Amino acid sequence: MTDLVDTPRTAHVVTGDEEALAVAAELAGQFAGGAAERDARRVLPVAELAELSLSGLLGITVPREHGGADVRTATLAEVVRLLAAADPNIAQIPQSHFVYVNVLRQQGSAAQRDFFFAEVLAGRRFGNAQSEAGTRHVQDYRTRLRPAEDGGFVLDGVKHYSTGALFADWITVLAKDPADRLVVAYVPAGAPGLTVVDDWDGMGQRTTASGTVRLEGVRVPAGRVVPHHLTFTGPQLHGAHAQLLHAAIDVGIARAALTEAAEFVRTRSRPWFESGAGHAADDPLTIQRFGELEVSVRAAEALLAEAGRAVDRARERLDDETAAAASIAVATAKAFADPAAVEVSGALFEVSGTRSALDSLNLHRHWRNARTHTLHDPVRWKIQHIGRYALNRTLPPRHGLI
Template identity: 55%
Template sequence: MTATAARVITGDAEALAVARDLAAELATGDSERDAQRRLPRAEVAALAASGLLGVTVPREHGGADVSARTMGELMAVLAEGDASVGQIPQNHFFFVEVLREAASPAQKEFFFAEVLAGRHFGNALSERGTKSPRDYAIRFEPRPGGDVLVDGTKYYATGSPFAPWIPIYANDPDGRLVAAWVPADAPGVTVEDDWHGMGQRTTGSGTVRFDQVVIPADWVVPVWTIFERPEVFGAFGNYLHAGVDLGIARAALRDAKDLVRRIARPGIESTVDRPADDPLIIQEFGELALRVRTAAALLHEAGDALDAARAAPTVESAAEASVAVAAARAETDRAAVSVASDVFALIGARASAQELNLHRHWRNARTHTLHDPRRMKVFHIGNHALNDVPPPPSGLV
């Protein structure tokens, strides 16, 4: 595998500063990449070289080990620059977390060194035709001598066209959940760029085929062990998704501000020269800004709850963190979809012009928020508030 020379970031403030600089660069080509569905290979390489993909590596392994609160904002910053590029590292950080929580010391030493060298992770989690998202039919068979055979197909493999490593989820012979790291260039691995969703067009969320692929057993991590103790592993993964949604909402509001000032015209009954001076437009823009601020506040609150639970993991602290993340995910979902839709009314018919591509924000929001239903988040919030029932330790909440 070819390494990308990666910077090593040492702290939270540096991580956010690097993210903001990179996001500004991403924003310059975001609309064009989306319109042309041009995969962001150079942009992902720049992301890897920036050192941002190593910021959750523990300090004892040379990483910055930034806080969860920082990670939520970091994801939002990147997604505001380009929602597709912003989503790509979500799975990478998810699998870094798998290593933190369940890997052996030797596995951590090996894979964290890979991450810090710029050799990042894609993913191959989802399958089709199974009963639920947590049923895995992919063949996963230990072989004599200690290797493991992987054979089957995964879908919606976000980031895999760009990644040196493609971790998969599978069930071991005892039916327990494991993760296995497969080199993208291993014999029998085929990555297909066949994702054609209406939004998040350049995430590389296509198909990965594993044809009699053999990997060492040392690259298999027992994910099932995470759920034998109080954990916020699943909450952290969902929290990163909430950051993506917040970034989309911010991007929609940013572009609406520019277009209201630049191309919108006063309404027929308006008495002002500029739409930006119209009290009704100011009022509605304030409502949209309030939704974004509310979502951001809940995201930051959830980050604090995750950090508290990590520092003192108990059933109670894990439940509080999971509920806080559910609240952030529910509100960032609503903000992204509604703000990206409602901005059109502030600008008028001109906002629908294809060349503006303003609709990409709504397409991105509507596509990304389909990962799991908002109603599921609200149910767990309500069940905890009313019946003191914590969210289940499934890794999905």
């Protein structure tokens, strides 16, 4: 394992929603400047993640009774969107961090919450070891947690697409227990038998280090295992919460692509000779296309904000109906954001002209990032759930991917 963990011993503690948004906006301004170069050279954002930890943003969903800001879900989505507009790689790395803080909120014991929430407020990072390759489908887990003689457990398995694991202080491992029930094991980075391999070579999201995690006889105390299967026995917002953050990343990519396209057209593009315009930004057909793209991005941003509010409403009064409404709102936001991000990042070249395709400019990173990240789960299934709900009031399924 390459040791890239440089987590500060202490971090600032954000106190509320307004401060969280202000801190995110400030960090986004810092991160944006080096995003293109980091992508082009595949420079992992080690220093930037240290800044993220120090800022206190990783602790904004910790409950107030444990010293956190417990920000609204809509605020969290906007924080992720702001970071994604600056660098979607940095925004994706802590996506699982927030998801597994939420798992502790829902199913962690009192002792687990006390310990891990203190870790999070100190700036410690969670990274995921969730997906597996070569299985029947995305929720077919072969990683197993077997009992050990000391009353704890032993983990064995191989995980792929493990975003954030290379930078993590704690790696969250999805596994099946001896009763074939889904659990999450919280494993410290550097544990004997744990290997994190930096082998992610995707065309986009290049610096997320979404590589392989190998677990060979990793010892896990019983107090570090959370019964995640209980999450899905009643109304829940686990999937809506996780998917909202993925949608926020896509919306951020779309906004970043359109912003950079506008700057390029204003400063570097030439007008088409038939337009009669003296500047590319005065070409009426280019103006028309920017108007269409701006409408698309604003619609994606509005749907994201409404989805966040829907999750917050369900948090206040959780039942089957409110959970379903939240899941459908999030599915709608993601079903719109995914194609919007791909379209806008592709249209960047359409409106900017031939020079925008130069590899040295690395404008294609927006499309590569959008196309790669939107492969996370198919929006066609979200459309199915939305349609069944709209037509027959069929509630969406209780799993983590709606």
